[in-house]
Amino acid sequence: MAAQFEAQPDYIHQDIKECVDVLKVMGVTKFSKHLQRELDMWKHTDLNIAVVGNSGAGKSSLINAILDLETDDDGMAKVGVVETTKTVTTYRNNNRPNLALHDFPGVGTPNYPQKGYFDKIGHKLSEYDFFLIVSSDRFTEYDLWFAKQIKRDEKHFYFVRTHIDLSIYKDKRPGPKKLKAKKVMEEVKKSIYEPLKKEGVIDDDCHIFLINNDAKLEFDFERLLQTLIKDSPVLKRQTMILSLAADVDETINEKVKILKGRMYKVALLASSGSAVPVPGVGLAAEAAVLYKEGCFYREQLGIDDKGLRRLSNHLNIEIEQLMKNFHLESHLVLISAKELIKWASVHVVSEALEDISKLILPVLGSLISAVASFPLCLNTLNKLLTMCETEARQLHNEVARSVLNDDIRQ
Structure with missing residues (x-):
């Protein structure tokens, strides 16, 4: 027909x-x-996302998930619980190289103390379109500090809590699985939102995302991508969309x-x-x-x-x-x-x-x-x-x- x-x-x-x-x-x-x-103009426009957080927070897994990189792909971010990021490291999918994710060293470490952090890494906040502040456990003072620096530069930033599936699994309270998962997620989101709200960093919790890096169809992973697309600069939005899986x-x-x-x-x-x-x-x-x-x-x-x-x-x-x-x-x-x-x-x-x-x-x-x-x-x-x-x-x-x-x- x-x-x-x-x-x-x-x-x-x-x-x-x-x-x-x-x-x-x-x-x-x-x-x-x-x-x-x-x-072909989208192929000649770069979009840069900075990924910050401490070692073991799940940054590498998040980068691989967003860029659609798997174990057999060149340039896959190394995943580990030890400190694997010594300098700002850039990752791209070779098939769609215009979207770049930059893994920042954790702040507050002996090599990268909070004072003079940006001078030490040699990168300016103005170089990046977005910032993802990643944690896998409790929200830390360093996460809050980073958010304040980014807000001062009027850049978009988002809080990503990884391994939410493990938090739900470890919760031992009785009750139906779905109800328990909902309560755990509410508590985790609240633990991130309240200190940010208190310090005047954010007004609502819409920029807090709870994800499982290994399951893109679950939790907030799709909402995260939707938000990144929506907030992309107009001239770079096509690059963002055509660079995602x-x-x-x-x-x-x-x-x-x-x-x-x-x-x-x-x-x-x-x-x-x-x-x-x-x-x-x-x-x-x-x-x-x-x-x-x-x-x-x-x-x-x-x-x-x-x-x-x-x-x-x-x-x-x-x-x-x-x-x-x-x-x-x-x-x-x-x-x-x-x-x-x-x-x-x-x-x-x-x-x-x-x-x-x-x-x-x-x-x-x-x-x-x-x-x-x-x-x-x-x-x-x-x-x-x-x-x-x-x-x-x-x-x-x-x-x-x-x-x-x-x-x-x-």
Whole structure:
């Protein structure tokens, strides 16, 4: 069935109008390079998060969780109970290197006393977009001191209490598991909030997050990511979203919004290069651009080859069986640009093209002949994204069910 296109916000049409103006001035070749630079702009914008706290607080595990780094990944932060951070150490996911987490040495140690701490580490607070103040046990005077320094510089900061699952497990009070967990979490949050409130550091507890680094779908991990996305500087928000893993609902939702928003520029990029149609489909040189973007959808939504391997390991099922059980198609459609053309010749049907033309093509005006394949490219991208999103949500829901079943068995 043909995908239905809804009327798009005015800013989408304005974007396209601006692109058309640039195309008129630059010509096709320069315009294509210009458009590609705009699509890749997020790759050239860095977002820096400082992670502070004492040794054994779970900083390394938190860094690995946010960056989606596992034991077989290069650059994974070393996890241990001894002091592993001697200087400010920077971590990135090599596949999405624009998001950097910087592990600070613990303050108040013999090597890094509170007095002169920032001179000793050689870094200024102004270098960072956010600060995560991490603890795994009681809230300390050093955590409070750090918060005051950051507040003075008017930077965003958040309190992350790790190992909340262990605190719940160790609690021996009688009663139902869920009620006990709720009471423990309330008490832990209160123990952090009250000294901060007393010192005038925060007004409410919305920036306190209780997490288990090994279970992103539990407790406040998703709320933490949601807050970081919301509070990211406007020019860096896309970098933040596209640099996170698609393993919680919030990041999947935000990624899909961005991928939909860039769809029109990608279609213009593809169609502006050639107006020569392939019989039955209308895709020629455009296929290379569409294939690249389709692979980007898979990688961003965690259903590329690497993502599927991780999901199969998590669900303890062979990858071939996983693909069969969930009727996954994107890995077959996006084997190559040639396979994409074959798939599009069957699935990109003409019924939807009239709808697209009514919504978008009037914006293109006199340049319609130069981008005659624009509707076909746009419809292909729409169907590819719909397919990838559906697969990602199916697999994410299956992981969530698996986690819930594990909790029930325990």
